[in-house]
Amino acid sequence: MNKVLLLGLGPTALTALESLAQRFEVIGVVRAVVDGEDDRTLARRAAELSVPVLADVDPAFVESVVEAARPDCTVVSSYNRILRPSLLRRCPFVNVHYAPLPAYRGRANVNWAIINGEAEAAISIHVIEPGLDDGNILFQEAVPLGPDDTVSDVYHRLNEVQRRELGRTVERYLEGFAGRPQDGAESSYGCTRVEEDGEISWSASTTAVYALVRALAPPYPRAFTYLGTRRLAIVRAAPSPSGRRFVGRVPGRVVERSTSTGHVDVLTGDGALRIHEVRVGDGGEVVPAATVITSTRQTLGLRSADLLARIEELERRLGEVGRPDLPGS
DSSP states (O other): OOEEEEEOOSTTHHHHHHHHHTTSEEEEEEOOOOOSHHHHHHHHHHHHTTOOEEOOOOHHHHHHHHHHHOOSEEEEESOOSOOOHHHHTTSOEEEEESSOTTTTEESOHHHHHHHTTOSEEEEEEEEOOSSTTOSOEEEEEEEEOOTTOOHHHHHHHHHHHHHHHHHHHHHHHHTTOOOBOOOGGGOOEEOOOOGGGGBOOTTSOHHHHHHHHHHTOTTSOOOEEEETTEEEEEEEEEEOOOOOOOSSOOTTBEEEEOTTTOOEEEEOSSSEEEEEEEEETTTOOEEEHHHHOOOTTOBBSOOHHHHHHHHHHHHHHHHHHTOTTSTTO
16 A cells, blocks of 8 residues: 655645545644644544654654655645755655646635635645646646635535545556646736735725635634724624615724624625624624624724824823822822
8 A cells, every 4th residue: 555644734634634544554644733623633533543643844854754754645735834846856746725726826725715706716636846836737626606605614615525536636646647737827826814914994895895704714813803993803794784875985984783683784895794793802702793883983994093092092191100290109
Protein backbone atom coordinates (compact mmCIF):
# COMPACT_ATOMS: atom_id res chain seq x y z
CA MET A 1 0.00 0.00 0.00
CA ASN A 2 1.33 3.44 -0.94
CA LYS A 3 2.19 5.86 1.89
CA VAL A 4 1.00 9.46 2.00
CA LEU A 5 1.66 12.40 4.33
CA LEU A 6 -1.15 14.94 4.83
CA LEU A 7 -0.57 18.64 5.53
CA GLY A 8 -3.89 19.97 6.85
CA LEU A 9 -4.18 23.10 8.97
CA GLY A 10 -7.71 24.24 8.19
CA PRO A 11 -11.33 23.02 8.12
CA THR A 12 -10.70 20.79 5.10
CA ALA A 13 -8.33 18.36 6.83
CA LEU A 14 -10.87 15.91 8.28
CA THR A 15 -12.46 14.81 5.02
CA ALA A 16 -9.04 14.81 3.34
CA LEU A 17 -7.80 12.38 5.99
CA GLU A 18 -10.84 10.14 5.67
CA SER A 19 -10.62 10.04 1.88
CA LEU A 20 -6.90 9.24 1.84
CA ALA A 21 -7.18 6.62 4.59
CA GLN A 22 -9.52 4.55 2.39
CA ARG A 23 -6.77 3.95 -0.18
CA PHE A 24 -3.39 4.67 1.44
CA GLU A 25 -1.34 4.28 4.57
CA VAL A 26 -1.45 7.81 6.00
CA ILE A 27 1.82 8.19 7.88
CA GLY A 28 0.83 11.43 9.61
CA VAL A 29 -1.24 14.61 9.61
CA VAL A 30 0.75 17.83 10.00
CA ARG A 31 -1.50 20.13 12.01
CA ALA A 32 -0.99 22.58 14.86
CA VAL A 33 -2.55 21.47 18.14
CA VAL A 34 -5.28 23.98 18.99
CA ASP A 35 -8.13 23.43 21.42
CA GLY A 36 -10.97 23.93 18.97
CA GLU A 37 -13.85 21.66 18.01
CA ASP A 38 -12.42 20.99 14.53
CA ASP A 39 -9.07 20.06 16.07
CA ARG A 40 -10.62 17.73 18.65
CA THR A 41 -12.73 16.04 15.98
CA LEU A 42 -9.74 15.52 13.70
CA ALA A 43 -7.59 14.25 16.58
CA ARG A 44 -10.25 11.69 17.52
CA ARG A 45 -10.62 10.51 13.93
CA ALA A 46 -6.86 10.31 13.44
CA ALA A 47 -6.59 8.19 16.60
CA GLU A 48 -9.33 5.87 15.30
CA LEU A 49 -7.36 5.47 12.07
CA SER A 50 -4.04 5.05 13.93
CA VAL A 51 -2.64 8.13 12.19
CA PRO A 52 -0.29 10.33 14.25
CA VAL A 53 -0.95 14.09 14.41
CA LEU A 54 2.35 15.93 13.92
CA ALA A 55 2.07 19.30 15.64
CA ASP A 56 5.14 21.00 14.13
CA VAL A 57 3.90 22.82 11.00
CA ASP A 58 7.22 24.42 10.05
CA PRO A 59 8.34 23.54 6.48
CA ALA A 60 11.73 22.44 7.82
CA PHE A 61 9.99 19.84 9.99
CA VAL A 62 7.85 18.72 7.04
CA GLU A 63 11.02 18.29 4.99
CA SER A 64 12.57 16.17 7.73
CA VAL A 65 9.48 13.94 7.85
CA VAL A 66 9.45 13.54 4.07
CA GLU A 67 13.16 12.72 4.07
CA ALA A 68 12.84 10.15 6.87
CA ALA A 69 9.53 8.48 5.94
CA ARG A 70 9.81 8.78 2.13
CA PRO A 71 6.06 8.93 1.40
CA ASP A 72 4.89 8.07 -2.10
CA CYS A 73 2.99 11.38 -2.10
CA THR A 74 2.47 14.38 0.17
CA VAL A 75 -1.04 15.82 0.02
CA VAL A 76 -1.78 19.40 1.01
CA SER A 77 -5.28 20.39 2.13
CA SER A 78 -5.10 23.78 3.88
CA TYR A 79 -1.48 24.67 4.58
CA ASN A 80 -0.35 28.31 4.69
CA ARG A 81 3.42 27.89 4.44
CA ILE A 82 5.69 28.11 1.40
CA LEU A 83 7.03 24.73 0.26
CA ARG A 84 10.56 25.14 -1.06
CA PRO A 85 11.53 23.65 -4.45
CA SER A 86 14.07 21.45 -2.65
CA LEU A 87 11.20 19.87 -0.70
CA LEU A 88 8.99 19.48 -3.77
CA ARG A 89 11.74 17.45 -5.43
CA ARG A 90 11.75 14.84 -2.64
CA CYS A 91 8.40 13.23 -3.58
CA PRO A 92 5.22 13.99 -5.57
CA PHE A 93 3.05 16.72 -4.02
CA VAL A 94 -0.68 17.20 -4.63
CA ASN A 95 -2.73 20.18 -3.43
CA VAL A 96 -6.45 20.65 -2.78
CA HIS A 97 -7.52 24.18 -3.68
CA TYR A 98 -11.10 25.33 -3.09
CA ALA A 99 -11.40 27.43 -6.24
CA PRO A 100 -11.85 26.93 -10.01
CA LEU A 101 -8.18 27.10 -11.00
CA PRO A 102 -6.60 28.90 -12.75
CA ALA A 103 -9.08 31.48 -11.37
CA TYR A 104 -8.82 32.45 -7.71
CA ARG A 105 -5.26 31.42 -7.07
CA GLY A 106 -3.99 32.50 -3.67
CA ARG A 107 -5.78 32.83 -0.34
CA ALA A 108 -9.30 33.02 1.13
CA ASN A 109 -10.88 31.64 -2.04
CA VAL A 110 -14.27 30.63 -0.64
CA ASN A 111 -14.58 33.93 1.25
CA TRP A 112 -13.78 35.91 -1.89
CA ALA A 113 -16.21 33.87 -3.99
CA ILE A 114 -19.08 34.78 -1.64
CA ILE A 115 -17.98 38.42 -1.30
CA ASN A 116 -17.74 38.74 -5.09
CA GLY A 117 -21.19 37.27 -5.66
CA GLU A 118 -20.00 34.29 -7.68
CA ALA A 119 -22.60 31.74 -8.77
CA GLU A 120 -20.27 28.85 -8.01
CA ALA A 121 -17.34 27.77 -5.89
CA ALA A 122 -15.14 24.84 -6.84
CA ILE A 123 -12.61 22.28 -5.72
CA SER A 124 -9.46 21.78 -7.77
CA ILE A 125 -6.99 18.98 -7.04
CA HIS A 126 -3.68 19.69 -8.75
CA VAL A 127 -0.02 18.78 -8.88
CA ILE A 128 2.11 21.21 -6.90
CA GLU A 129 4.77 23.08 -8.85
CA PRO A 130 6.90 26.01 -7.65
CA GLY A 131 4.50 28.68 -9.03
CA LEU A 132 1.56 29.89 -6.88
CA ASP A 133 -1.21 27.27 -7.25
CA ASP A 134 0.34 26.22 -10.54
CA GLY A 135 0.54 22.64 -11.81
CA ASN A 136 -1.64 20.26 -13.79
CA ILE A 137 -5.28 19.88 -12.78
CA LEU A 138 -6.06 16.30 -11.76
CA PHE A 139 -9.70 16.88 -10.77
CA GLN A 140 -12.12 19.78 -10.68
CA GLU A 141 -15.78 20.13 -9.74
CA ALA A 142 -18.01 23.16 -9.16
CA VAL A 143 -20.66 23.54 -6.46
CA PRO A 144 -23.44 26.17 -6.54
CA LEU A 145 -23.46 29.19 -4.27
CA GLY A 146 -26.93 30.07 -3.00
CA PRO A 147 -28.00 33.63 -2.07
CA ASP A 148 -28.05 32.81 1.66
CA ASP A 149 -25.12 30.39 1.84
CA THR A 150 -22.55 31.03 4.55
CA VAL A 151 -18.91 30.12 4.20
CA SER A 152 -19.58 27.12 6.45
CA ASP A 153 -22.31 25.87 4.09
CA VAL A 154 -19.94 26.07 1.13
CA TYR A 155 -17.09 24.39 2.99
CA HIS A 156 -19.43 21.54 3.88
CA ARG A 157 -20.29 20.94 0.21
CA LEU A 158 -16.69 21.18 -0.95
CA ASN A 159 -15.49 18.95 1.89
CA GLU A 160 -17.96 16.26 0.82
CA VAL A 161 -16.63 16.39 -2.74
CA GLN A 162 -13.10 16.13 -1.34
CA ARG A 163 -14.12 13.13 0.77
CA ARG A 164 -15.45 11.40 -2.35
CA GLU A 165 -12.69 12.29 -4.81
CA LEU A 166 -9.35 13.04 -3.14
CA GLY A 167 -8.18 9.49 -2.45
CA ARG A 168 -8.96 8.12 -5.89
CA THR A 169 -7.57 11.24 -7.60
CA VAL A 170 -4.21 10.82 -5.82
CA GLU A 171 -4.31 7.12 -6.66
CA ARG A 172 -4.85 7.87 -10.36
CA TYR A 173 -1.98 10.36 -10.26
CA LEU A 174 0.42 7.84 -8.74
CA GLU A 175 -0.65 5.32 -11.39
CA GLY A 176 0.46 7.71 -14.13
CA PHE A 177 -2.43 10.12 -14.81
CA ALA A 178 -0.81 13.46 -15.59
CA GLY A 179 -3.88 15.72 -15.60
CA ARG A 180 -4.27 18.81 -17.77
CA PRO A 181 -2.15 21.95 -17.78
CA GLN A 182 -3.55 25.21 -16.46
CA ASP A 183 -3.85 28.19 -18.79
CA GLY A 184 -1.85 30.86 -17.01
CA ALA A 185 -3.43 33.57 -19.16
CA GLU A 186 -6.76 32.83 -17.44
CA SER A 187 -5.38 33.10 -13.90
CA SER A 188 -6.70 35.48 -11.27
CA TYR A 189 -5.71 35.94 -7.63
CA GLY A 190 -7.19 36.50 -4.19
CA CYS A 191 -5.10 38.33 -1.61
CA THR A 192 -4.79 37.29 2.01
CA ARG A 193 -7.60 38.52 4.25
CA VAL A 194 -7.01 39.71 7.81
CA GLU A 195 -9.57 40.21 10.57
CA GLU A 196 -9.71 43.98 10.07
CA ASP A 197 -10.99 43.41 6.52
CA GLY A 198 -14.29 42.33 8.06
CA GLU A 199 -15.38 45.86 8.97
CA ILE A 200 -18.67 46.71 7.27
CA SER A 201 -18.89 49.73 5.00
CA TRP A 202 -22.54 50.74 5.34
CA SER A 203 -22.38 52.82 2.15
CA ALA A 204 -22.03 49.56 0.17
CA SER A 205 -25.09 47.83 -1.22
CA THR A 206 -27.26 45.57 0.93
CA THR A 207 -26.17 42.66 -1.25
CA ALA A 208 -22.50 43.43 -0.62
CA VAL A 209 -22.92 43.88 3.15
CA TYR A 210 -24.95 40.67 3.44
CA ALA A 211 -22.32 38.83 1.39
CA LEU A 212 -19.59 39.99 3.77
CA VAL A 213 -21.62 38.76 6.76
CA ARG A 214 -22.07 35.35 5.13
CA ALA A 215 -18.44 35.13 3.98
CA LEU A 216 -17.11 35.72 7.50
CA ALA A 217 -19.45 33.41 9.42
CA PRO A 218 -17.75 30.71 11.55
CA PRO A 219 -15.12 29.34 11.36
CA TYR A 220 -14.11 32.93 10.55
CA PRO A 221 -14.37 35.78 13.10
CA ARG A 222 -17.52 37.45 11.61
CA ALA A 223 -18.13 40.77 9.92
CA PHE A 224 -18.26 43.65 12.37
CA THR A 225 -19.20 47.27 12.84
CA TYR A 226 -19.08 49.84 15.64
CA LEU A 227 -21.72 51.37 17.87
CA GLY A 228 -19.94 54.46 19.08
CA THR A 229 -16.58 52.94 19.89
CA ARG A 230 -17.92 49.52 20.85
CA ARG A 231 -17.23 46.77 18.36
CA LEU A 232 -20.24 44.69 17.33
CA ALA A 233 -19.85 41.37 15.53
CA ILE A 234 -22.82 40.60 13.31
CA VAL A 235 -23.98 37.09 14.24
CA ARG A 236 -27.22 36.81 12.28
CA ALA A 237 -28.63 39.17 9.65
CA ALA A 238 -30.47 39.26 6.33
CA PRO A 239 -31.75 41.88 3.88
CA SER A 240 -34.66 43.73 5.44
CA PRO A 241 -38.06 42.68 4.05
CA SER A 242 -39.74 45.98 5.03
CA GLY A 243 -39.59 47.45 1.51
CA ARG A 244 -39.57 51.05 2.75
CA ARG A 245 -37.85 53.44 0.31
CA PHE A 246 -35.56 56.07 1.82
CA VAL A 247 -34.80 59.14 -0.26
CA GLY A 248 -33.09 60.72 2.74
CA ARG A 249 -30.43 58.15 3.52
CA VAL A 250 -27.61 58.00 6.05
CA PRO A 251 -25.78 54.68 5.60
CA GLY A 252 -25.45 52.97 8.96
CA ARG A 253 -28.48 54.76 10.49
CA VAL A 254 -30.88 52.58 12.49
CA VAL A 255 -34.36 53.05 11.01
CA GLU A 256 -36.35 50.31 12.72
CA ARG A 257 -36.09 48.56 16.07
CA SER A 258 -38.31 45.82 17.48
CA THR A 259 -38.25 44.88 21.16
CA SER A 260 -40.53 41.89 20.50
CA THR A 261 -38.33 40.18 17.88
CA GLY A 262 -35.04 41.82 18.88
CA HIS A 263 -34.12 42.94 15.36
CA VAL A 264 -32.99 46.31 14.05
CA ASP A 265 -32.95 47.58 10.46
CA VAL A 266 -29.85 49.50 9.40
CA LEU A 267 -29.59 51.52 6.18
CA THR A 268 -27.01 50.53 3.57
CA GLY A 269 -26.07 52.34 0.38
CA ASP A 270 -29.21 51.19 -1.40
CA GLY A 271 -31.51 49.45 1.08
CA ALA A 272 -31.43 48.06 4.61
CA LEU A 273 -29.96 45.11 6.47
CA ARG A 274 -31.99 43.50 9.25
CA ILE A 275 -29.69 42.54 12.11
CA HIS A 276 -31.08 39.86 14.43
CA GLU A 277 -28.16 39.01 16.71
CA VAL A 278 -24.84 40.60 17.64
CA ARG A 279 -21.90 40.03 19.95
CA VAL A 280 -20.30 42.95 21.78
CA GLY A 281 -16.50 42.90 21.90
CA ASP A 282 -14.31 39.83 21.55
CA GLY A 283 -15.74 37.61 24.28
CA GLY A 284 -19.26 38.94 24.73
CA GLU A 285 -22.43 36.89 24.65
CA VAL A 286 -24.63 36.65 21.57
CA VAL A 287 -27.67 38.86 22.19
CA PRO A 288 -30.63 40.23 20.19
CA ALA A 289 -29.50 43.33 18.33
CA ALA A 290 -32.21 45.51 19.90
CA THR A 291 -30.82 44.94 23.39
CA VAL A 292 -27.60 46.72 22.39
CA ILE A 293 -28.85 49.10 19.71
CA THR A 294 -31.45 51.11 21.59
CA SER A 295 -32.50 54.01 19.38
CA THR A 296 -33.32 54.92 15.79
CA ARG A 297 -31.11 57.98 16.31
CA GLN A 298 -28.03 55.76 16.43
CA THR A 299 -25.69 55.20 13.52
CA LEU A 300 -23.44 52.17 13.14
CA GLY A 301 -19.85 52.43 11.98
CA LEU A 302 -16.91 54.49 13.18
CA ARG A 303 -17.74 58.16 12.70
CA SER A 304 -15.45 61.14 12.98
CA ALA A 305 -17.75 62.74 15.56
CA ASP A 306 -17.54 59.66 17.82
CA LEU A 307 -13.75 59.53 17.59
CA LEU A 308 -13.38 63.25 18.21
CA ALA A 309 -15.68 63.05 21.22
CA ARG A 310 -13.61 60.19 22.64
CA ILE A 311 -10.37 62.14 22.05
CA GLU A 312 -11.83 65.22 23.76
CA GLU A 313 -12.93 63.13 26.74
CA LEU A 314 -9.48 61.57 27.06
CA GLU A 315 -7.84 64.99 26.83
CA ARG A 316 -10.18 66.30 29.53
CA ARG A 317 -9.33 63.41 31.85
CA LEU A 318 -5.60 63.78 31.23
CA GLY A 319 -5.88 67.49 31.94
CA GLU A 320 -7.63 66.81 35.27
CA VAL A 321 -4.91 64.33 36.28
CA GLY A 322 -2.27 66.97 35.69
CA ARG A 323 -3.98 69.79 37.67
CA PRO A 324 -2.42 70.26 41.15
CA ASP A 325 -5.44 72.13 42.61
CA LEU A 326 -7.82 69.16 42.41
CA PRO A 327 -8.74 67.34 45.67
CA GLY A 328 -6.37 64.49 46.36
CA SER A 329 -3.55 66.04 44.31
